[in-house]
Amino acid sequence: MSISGTPFSISGFTSALWLGFIVALVIIALIYVLVQRRRRKHMLRFSNMELLEQVAPVRPKPWRHVPVALTLVGLLFLTIAAAGPTAAKKVPRNRATVILVIDVSLSMEATDVPPSRIQVARKAAKQFADGLTPGINLGLVTFAGTASVQVSPTTNREAVKAAIDNMKLAERTATGEGIFTALQSVDTLASVLGGAETPPPARIVLMSDGKQTVPDDQDVENPRHGFVAARLAKQKGIPISTISFGTTWGTVDIPDPDGKGSQRVRVPVDDDALHEIANLSGGEFFTASSLEELSSVYAKLDEQIGYEMTMGDASRPWLLLGLLVTAAGVTTALVYRQRLP
Template sequence: MQLLSPLWLLLLIPLAALAFTYVVLQRRRRRYAVRFAALPLLDKVAPQQPGWRRHAPAAAFLLALTALGLAAARPVIDVRVPHERATVIVAIDVSRSMEATDVEPNRMEAARNAAAAFIENLPETFNVGLVTFAGSTSVLAAPTTDHDSVAATLDNLPMANSTAIGEAVFTSLDQVASMAEGEADVDVPARIVLLSDGTNTSGRSPDEAATAATEAAVPVSTIAYGTQDGTVELQGQVIPVPVDVESLATLAEGTGGQAYTAESGDELAEVYDDIGSSIGWRTEPREITPYLSALGFLLGLAAGAMSLRWFARLP
């Protein structure tokens, strides 16, 4: 929390003195009553003591003054507010290594299910597009607010050889740029969410892609998907396909995005949930002076109401 006018907190000093004085006076009053009255007689004369009700109005009144003193200092807190618009490009690796079964039922099937849920759960006003990549890239769905149609394209993803991670980023950036045309005066945030399990083997390098994404101010969040023990069978041969976590993390960090790892379908779903939360919301400062002022008013009102109800007088 930040304070725009912190000097107004000095108002709390006399308030603290007032609270201290109240406590001292209450202790003196109790000692005086015990000293000059026989306890059995006191119980008969005043069998019912107000107890906590005697102090409730004063406590509410002091809290009201505290709230008003804090309001004078104009506190500001960070709050999460939803983005009204954004462009999200989902890029999915469809190379042969995604057929590995170290993730049940296989990497591709689990990735498809998790990506579909992620797309459908994005805010309705977000434009979302889908890019697939192996040795080359394909735009299966241009950015649109029709999330169901984009998710439907995940049902049939053709597999191919090689992995062009860098090209996938460049293709995704082209889709972001196409959405920005005609909206030069509107600042719409964009994010690329790239899932892969391998090393770049085709096209431009991830370093070149990271430079381009940084210049375009588009963060790339990467998901390294699968385990180090994954294998696929190609032409009768069993080929190991371990996940290249390091290169994907370097790509994400170089663009200001987040790097994730997932070794199961459940973990992947959690990663997509986390990415969706970070994309759908932003943090902005908000002054809470009106709320504290209203709280102070209500507490003061409560103090007056309790005093009139129980003691027929204002505090």
């Protein structure tokens, strides 16, 4: 239940001393009960039952207690409001950096995700850019055999989307280079901003569809390997959220060197490597094999990256409830009893 979008979950109070007023409300309630019992005893002192029926011909109804009950409940809500309740609230981030790292190797031509992996990747990435809160700096890095910064971190979403539309495919897959380039882009922005005790929080979102080929995927100790880059990201406090995009049955046609034909090559996704990169960096791993699934992953990342939970004032709903319930108690007393409780 909520009022003005603020949940009633309370995790603390800024002025808890005011909660002591609840004791006073309990005492008032007890006094009211004792007064009602005493009044009943006075009525029963009449020995002549016929006279009693003439004095009190109608048995009092339970609803006569409603005005007092409503007033006490309203005062309880107002007491909680006065104590300064706090609650976790979701607020947009205004100081953060996100680097979108996209695989543009030739395997992205595969049509197992119709119309093709690269076309679906473009559409979903632009949705991701649009979904981020305005204050976040978003950059774009693409990688195939090498990696390059297409757009340095910026709040200009149109520039990022234009670069996404212009992504070109190339041979080979250097996943580690993509991560290293993204980390350099984050460092560059932090040095440009300066002035703060700590750099803005950063996150890398890496989308790839295949196995690393530069350096060889098995050469895990190579200083340019994706796993080494993921460990460096962990040291820098920059988690990498990885998205394994595609299927295990995807294929592409690779032209022969002589140009007289082509060879069909399987390009299955490499879930294991991307999962490990996410684990090593402290990020999350996702899979997607359709536009709907990829869009859903990006939407979840938009929510995670674009907002943060902070403790804020939650007294307003209690104040409004207190005023409404107290007013209801007074109104009920005036309408049905022609006097205040």
